[in-house]
Amino acid sequence: MMSHSKAALTDEELKARYAWSLDRKIEESCDRIVDWHSRFGGRVSVSFSGGLDSTVLLDLVRNKCGYPEVPAVFSNTGLEFPENVHFVRSIPNVHEIRPRRGFRQVIETFGYPVVSKRVSQYVGEVQRAQGETATKRLRLTGMTSRGTKSRLGEIPDVWKPLIDCGFRVSDQCCQVLKKEPLARAMKIFGPPFVGTRAEESMQRELSYKQHGCNAYHMQSPRSTPIAFWTGQDIREYIKQESLPYSPLYDMGYDRSGCMWCLLGAHHADDNRFELLAKTHPRVYAFCRDRLGLFDVLDVVERLWGERYRRRTKKAAPTVSPSPNPALAGFCILKGG
Numbered sequence: 001m002m003s004h005s006k007a008a009l010t011d012e013e014l015k016a017r018y019a020w021s022l023d024r025k026i027e028e029s030c031d032r033i034v035d036w037h038s039r040f041g042g043r044v045s046v047s048f049s050g051g052l053d054s055t056v057l058l059d060l061v062r063n064k065c066g067y068p069e070v071p072a073v074f075s076n077t078g079l080e081f082p083e084n085v086h087f088v089r090s091i092p093n094v095h096e097i098r099p100r101r102g103f104r105q106v107i108e109t110f111g112y113p114v115v116s117k118r119v120s121q122y123v124g125e126v127q128r129a130q131g132e133t134a135t136k137r138l139r140l141t142g143m144t145s146r147g148t149k150s151r152l153g154e155i156p157d158v159w160k161p162l163i164d165c166g167f168r169v170s171d172q173c174c175q176v177l178k179k180e181p182l183a184r185a186m187k188i189f190g191p192p193f194v195g196t197r198a199e200e201s202m203q204r205e206l207s208y209k210q211h212g213c214n215a216y217h218m219q220s221p222r223s224t225p226i227a228f229w230t231g232q233d234i235r236e237y238i239k240q241e242s243l244p245y246s247p248l249y250d251m252g253y254d255r256s257g258c259m260w261c262l263l264g265a266h267h268a269d270d271n272r273f274e275l276l277a278k279t280h281p282r283v284y285a286f287c288r289d290r291l292g293l294f295d296v297l298d299v300v301e302r303l304w305g306e307r308y309r310r311r312t313k314k315a316a317p318t319v320s321p322s323p324n325p326a327l328a329g330f331c332i333l334k335g336g
């Protein structure tokens with residue numbers, strides 16, 4: 001059987017893995033966990049968010065593989081649902097770590113995370129560019145310094161007006177609130193098991209295909225032993241093992257992450273803020289009145305809606321690429 005730590009898994013091989021039975025997936029995941037644990041002499045940790053995936057991962061490590069002493073690390077961004085924090089704190093041997101700055105400081109210092117991490121990164125790079133740099137040309141035209149075209153390096157046309165929409169955009173939010181604290185924790189608790197799955201995003205799929213489950217040689221080594229599981233497998237495992245899970249999933253949420261993240265919030269079928277208004281009205285009001293999130297989301301949704309109107313060839317008002325007077329200044333934080 002091909003080792004998961006070997007590179008370059010094909011689409012067909014990944015498809016075949018998705019189709020494995022749950023028992024086989026458990027067995028394979030445990031093999032990867034045992035390899036990782038042994039490679040680092042047991043000085044490893046579990047990155048635990050309180051979500052379903054990391055709940056399953058923690059159970060695999062501690063109970064199925066028999067490593068009950070492995071510590072879990074919970075990165076409390078300060079944007080966590082209180083119900084989720086309560087659940088996480090009910091699990092033994094979980095270490096809570098905090099970022100050095102809060103969300104408000106992040107958007108004041110760097111800008112808002114919008115659409116996706118990639119779009120936020122690219123738009124922010126162009127906004128900050130001093131003069132005509134190679135990076136700016138790449139992000140605006142897709143032309144690399146070698147003169148070749150890179151579609152993935154270019155900001156999609158629909159999002160280019162964000163550059164001049166009057167607020168700063170940045171991908172630093174996850175870096176400051178999640179990645180930096182987890183990197184600090186890794187130094188203390190050892191290389192982590194992480195509950196990410198390939199089917200969650202193109203980037204995660206590419207990473208899994210390239211590195212397999214156990215990415216020993218990455219700059220920050222990490223193991224993703226359930227990378228080839230599906231969402232259905234996760235739910236089935238929780239049911240089968242009668243695992244306790246975060247109460248958020250019984251409140252209508254399908255994720256346990258940050259309460260008010262804007263990434264992906266522009267999609268027509270995304271109801272995170274409607275739900276937030278019902279379950280946590282004071283937090284919703286804070287997002288609206290103090291963080292300016294809905295002004296930003298409004299701009300993003302207008303651009304996204306524009307794309308659909310163009311696609312369906314219906315007449316559509318043009319979203320002006322010039323600064324929006326309602327969003328004067330680079331940051332639209334309200335109040336103090």
Ligand code: SF4
Pocket residue numbers: 077079113173174175177178257258260261262263
């Ligand atoms: S998930 Fe969203 S709100 Fe949370 S840290 Fe990342 S970008 Fe920020």
